[in-house]
Amino acid sequence: MKDKKVLIIPCSGIGKSLGSVGRDATYEVIENLKPGKTDTVCLALLTLGDEEAKQKVTSNYCISLDGCPKKCAKKNIEALGKEPEKSYRIIDFFKDNPGKKPQGIVDIGEGGRALSKSIAKVISEDVDDLLENGRR
């Protein structure tokens, strides 16, 4: 199982700032905190049922990050017959960190970046746990 990676899949919701925060947290993990151990996949490709994207999702661990209650990232993964190993809603992190308020969709601002870093830290711990212990 050593060659498995953890895919972080954000919804990237374009109409809500929490969608942008999820996207930013994803890049924080895959580019800065856990490069080489993590990756992402275009959610639109999954929506379309792209074979290569489906293969990537079904052969790796997945963590979904959703910006609104419609849970598009989680549902699009589930549509492939796979339950993500972890699923998060950005709003839950925001409720725990009300001072870290995103500013907008294009620029999430200082508050949004702080929230993104908090989320990325939690996901990094999940990445270590999944790669070490597998799905529990």
Added chain:
Amino acid sequence: MADLPKVKVGIVSCSGEEIPEGTISRIATMKVLNKLRPQQTSTICLPLFLAGGKEDRDFARVYPTITVDGCGKLCAKKATEKYSGKVAASINVKDFVKEGETLVNRRDLGQKELEVADRVAQEIAAQVDKVVRQRSESITFSQEEDVSSDEVSNASGTGCSCGSGDVPYLEVNVDGKKVKFFYLKEIFDFVSQDGSKSDDIAERILSLVRTYNVIDDGMENAYRDAIVKEYHAYIGGGK
């Protein structure tokens, strides 16, 4: 005189997480929604077509839609057409990258990526203007609306139409099937007051219906007959 709503255009961005062009498509789309054409545009999250309900999937039936894709896989275009409806125009960010331009930043866009995003945004805005012009040909609005800076400001960040079911509609029986027509009551009110001659009414109504709705291929005559029948029932019975 009854008013008809201004034609709005839906923009669907791929937001591709794996490549800089995905972020560019997203930023260009937001620029059009917030700054360039805030009054004429709306958007929806692409993955919502699969995860959402019937009302979300009606998006491309409610709005003439422009898709913005980051690569040749054209996910936004294909997914919109698979789950929602035919698109009015399709834009690929790759077509706006000049020879020799290398894009590397997908998180925080650098100068090069922002320049490409600007070019894409200008093209989206041009396509929006084209679609609005085409769709509005059959309507002469009673007065031009001035857009205040407050309205532009308020539009920022509110261009999302997930749950586009808040657009008013009437259901009409067409060949035994119930079909949803957006703004149909408003069209009936408009036509009943604009002085159209009775022998022009069918074409007049169909033309306006086409402005706000997709008419499926081969269904024009059936739609016309059903809608005109509904119109006469409406003005006769005050439905």
